[in-house]
Each structure stands twice: as structure tokens, then as C-alpha cells.
Amino acid sequence: MAAYILRRLIQAVLILIGVSFVTFVLLYLVPADPARQIAGRSATAETVANIRAQLGLDQPFYVQYWRYFTGMIQGDLGRSYLQKTEVAELIAARLPATLQLMGGAIVWELLLGLTTGIVAALKRGTWVDNTLMVASFIGVSAPQFVVGILLLYVFAVLLGWFPIGGYGTFAHLILPSFTLGILGAGWYSRMMRSSMLDVLRQDYIRTARAKGLDRVRIVLRHALPNAVLPVIAMIGIDVGLFMSGIVVVESVFGWPGIGQLAWQAIQRVDIPIIMGVTLVSAVAIVLGNLLADLIAPFIDPRIKLR
Structure with a gap:
């Protein structure tokens, strides 16, 4: 069973990396501009450009994703654009x-x-x-x-x-x-x-x-x-x-809960929160499936985990 759990955990890591990449691509392609949301409708183009530069949104896609990926594997889910708080702290408070x-x-x-x-x-x-x-x-x-x-x-x-x-x-x-x-x-x-x-x-x-x-x-x-x-x-x-x-x-x-947090983030195009909630949801799904697989042999001993 230990080998089975280890194999499933390795698969889970690969799944989470895939989820993070696909979600990041979709958010990158969204036409809404987070910098405009932060600056407000009356902000000048120069102000919006400065905010984009501060957030790193003016960088190429691969640079943005690599920066997020390296932070993610270290447990850093980024910082909310609007709430100016660590995403991990916001999710932990709502979870x-x-x-x-x-x-x-x-x-x-x-x-x-x-x-x-x-x-x-x-x-x-x-x-x-x-x-x-x-x-x-x-x-x-x-x-x-x-x-x-x-x-x-x-x-x-x-x-x-x-x-x-x-x-x-x-x-x-x-x-x-x-x-x-x-x-x-x-x-x-x-x-x-x-x-x-x-x-x-x-x-x-x-x-x-x-x-x-x-x-x-x-x-x-x-x-x-x-x-x-x-x-x-x-x-x-x-x-x-x-x-x-x-x-x-x-x-x-x-x-x-985090559902309400995600809805507010979607309305404001707060990408770090959206990414964080998506990853937490993916983790929940993976762990839920793993737990269901582990419970099954206790209900029916004929089931073997391999």
C-alpha cells in the first residue's frame, strides 16, 4: 500500500503542475486587464502601464509562468493584486x-x-x-x-x-x-x-x-x-x-469560504487568488479520489491496490 500511495502522490504532483499550467494559460488569454481593474476606469494609460510593470504583467508568458511555478513549488501562491495579502493566508482563513x-x-x-x-x-x-x-x-x-x-x-x-x-x-x-x-x-x-x-x-x-x-x-x-x-x-x-x-x-x-473568495476574485480579475483557489480545488479532488481508493479495500477485501 505504501508503494501505491507513493505512486499516486507522484501522479498528483504531475496533475497539479498540469492544472497550474492550463489555468495560467487560460487566465493569460483572458481579455480583461488586471492592471486596469486595479487602477480604475479614470486612470491614465501611463498609470496602467506602471502597474503592469510592477506586477510583472508586461513580461512574456513563459517568464510569468516560470516565476509563478518556482514560487508555487516553494509554497508561495503569490500576493493578491487588490487585497495586498498573501493568497495562501487568504485561502487558509477561508478553507x-x-x-x-x-x-x-x-x-x-x-x-x-x-x-x-x-x-x-x-x-x-x-x-x-x-x-x-x-x-x-x-x-x-x-x-x-x-x-x-x-x-x-x-x-x-x-x-x-x-x-x-x-x-x-x-x-x-x-x-x-x-x-x-x-x-x-x-x-x-x-x-x-x-x-x-x-x-x-x-x-x-x-x-x-x-x-x-x-x-x-x-x-x-x-x-x-x-x-x-x-x-x-x-x-x-x-x-x-x-x-x-x-x-x-x-x-x-x-x-x-473559498468559493466566495474565488467569485470575488473572478469579478476583479485577481489572478493570484484564482490560481490559488484552482490549485487548492485540484488538491482536494486528487486527495478525495485517493481516499476513496484507500477506503474501498476495507469495504471489500477482494479489492487489491496495485
């Missing part, structure tokens, strides 16, 4: 809130997705199955900003059960994490149903039934550990979906 939101979303999507998927498989062809699958389809299709606004209006404004926005207590976490988790719950529900139906057709399940084992034990002990493997593998991929959805959800709920 705990984002991780808390992602953790809550994972709990929601697993709780809702696995439960509805199992029930739908056991009630295959009934109105319960059809209702749950329609609900999962709606969860997958509904835009997160619409879901977030509706939840805020119903549960925060009309009923007053939760705060309208902000951060700091468990009550603040429920609505944004639920909004973020609905999409994954819809996918997990459909995947879990399909996987569970496939497992329930296997010979060892029929053998367990023939031995007289009760249905609950068959489902929880024999069927679920095998049916849940595809869902576990999807968790790492979901981290990437979370990082894209977090930008919307954090903006709707006023959640002070």
Missing part, C-alpha cells in the same frame, strides 16, 4: 468554512442518496420506486442557486427555522450543506438503486435467502457492502463538483 460545508454536504448526499436508493431497489416497480426516482431526477436537474433561494425563502423567511445567511453555528450550516448535497444525493440514489438491484440478483443473495436469513440482515450485511462500492468511488469525483457548486452556494448563503 475551514469550506471544508465544514463540504463535510455537511457529503453527509446529506450519503444519507439521502443511499437510503432512497436502497428503498427504491427493494420496492422496484412500485409507486415508491417511481416517486423516489422522480425526486432524484429533480434533485440532479435543479439549479443549486434556485434550490438555495427557495430553501431560504421557505425555511428562513416564512418559517424562521434557520438563519437567512452567515456562518458560525450548526443552524447556519444546515441549509447551505443541504443545498450542496442535493445534487449528489440524486446521483447516488439512482446509482445505489442500480447497484443494489444488480447485487440482489447474485447467487450468494439467493443462498442467504434459502438459509432463512431475515431481509434486513441480507440487505445490510450481504448486499449493501458490495452495492455501495460504486458510490464510494464517486465521492472523490464529487469533491470536484462541490468545488464548482460551492461558489454558487456560498454566494447565496453568504458563507465565508
Whole structure:
């Protein structure tokens, strides 16, 4: 396992280098001028040119990227153009809130997705199955900003059960994490149903039934550990979906995470922050996939890491 982890970490480093290069190229090609954003609309051309020179934006692409790359491998993600603060410090201050939101979303999507998927498989062809699958389809299709606004209006404004926005207590976490988790719950529900139906057709399940084992034990002990493997593998991929959805959800709920930081940076063309958040998101995706791979053998000992 140590050799496997080492190999995956080497692959992760190469992936992060590739992500940094592609992101830097895209930001370099963006027509918006960060120097103009900093100087303001009324600034003279000379002032803008001076700011570009101070930031090194007047240098060729390969010079700019090499300077960023050499800083990145030393842990230096640069300095925000507008906030005049180290990007690493800005991300470190916001990251705990984002991780808390992602953790809550994972709990929601697993709780809702696995439960509805199992029930739908056991009630295959009934109105319960059809209702749950329609609900999962709606969860997958509904835009997160619409879901977030509706939840805020119903549960925060009309009923007053939760705060309208902000951060700091468990009550603040429920609505944004639920909004973020609905999409994954819809996918997990459909995947879990399909996987569970496939497992329930296997010979060892029929053998367990023939031995007289009760249905609950068959489902929880024999069927679920095998049916849940595809869902576990999807968790790492979901981290990437979370990082894209977090930008919307954090903006709707006023959640002070890196998604909100990234959105503000995009509006102001603050390239160092955009690069930093992108790299942190890439790290989260890589580590999420690695963690999912490491968990799988504990669920099914037949899986070997090579």
C-alpha cells in the first residue's frame, strides 16, 4: 500500500503542475486587464502601464509562468493584486468554512442518496420506486442557486427555522450543506438503486435467502457492502463538483469560504487568488479520489491496490 500511495502522490504532483499550467494559460488569454481593474476606469494609460510593470504583467508568458511555478513549488501562491495579502493566508482563513460545508454536504448526499436508493431497489416497480426516482431526477436537474433561494425563502423567511445567511453555528450550516448535497444525493440514489438491484440478483443473495436469513440482515450485511462500492468511488469525483457548486452556494448563503473568495476574485480579475483557489480545488479532488481508493479495500477485501 505504501508503494501505491507513493505512486499516486507522484501522479498528483504531475496533475497539479498540469492544472497550474492550463489555468495560467487560460487566465493569460483572458481579455480583461488586471492592471486596469486595479487602477480604475479614470486612470491614465501611463498609470496602467506602471502597474503592469510592477506586477510583472508586461513580461512574456513563459517568464510569468516560470516565476509563478518556482514560487508555487516553494509554497508561495503569490500576493493578491487588490487585497495586498498573501493568497495562501487568504485561502487558509477561508478553507475551514469550506471544508465544514463540504463535510455537511457529503453527509446529506450519503444519507439521502443511499437510503432512497436502497428503498427504491427493494420496492422496484412500485409507486415508491417511481416517486423516489422522480425526486432524484429533480434533485440532479435543479439549479443549486434556485434550490438555495427557495430553501431560504421557505425555511428562513416564512418559517424562521434557520438563519437567512452567515456562518458560525450548526443552524447556519444546515441549509447551505443541504443545498450542496442535493445534487449528489440524486446521483447516488439512482446509482445505489442500480447497484443494489444488480447485487440482489447474485447467487450468494439467493443462498442467504434459502438459509432463512431475515431481509434486513441480507440487505445490510450481504448486499449493501458490495452495492455501495460504486458510490464510494464517486465521492472523490464529487469533491470536484462541490468545488464548482460551492461558489454558487456560498454566494447565496453568504458563507465565508473559498468559493466566495474565488467569485470575488473572478469579478476583479485577481489572478493570484484564482490560481490559488484552482490549485487548492485540484488538491482536494486528487486527495478525495485517493481516499476513496484507500477506503474501498476495507469495504471489500477482494479489492487489491496495485
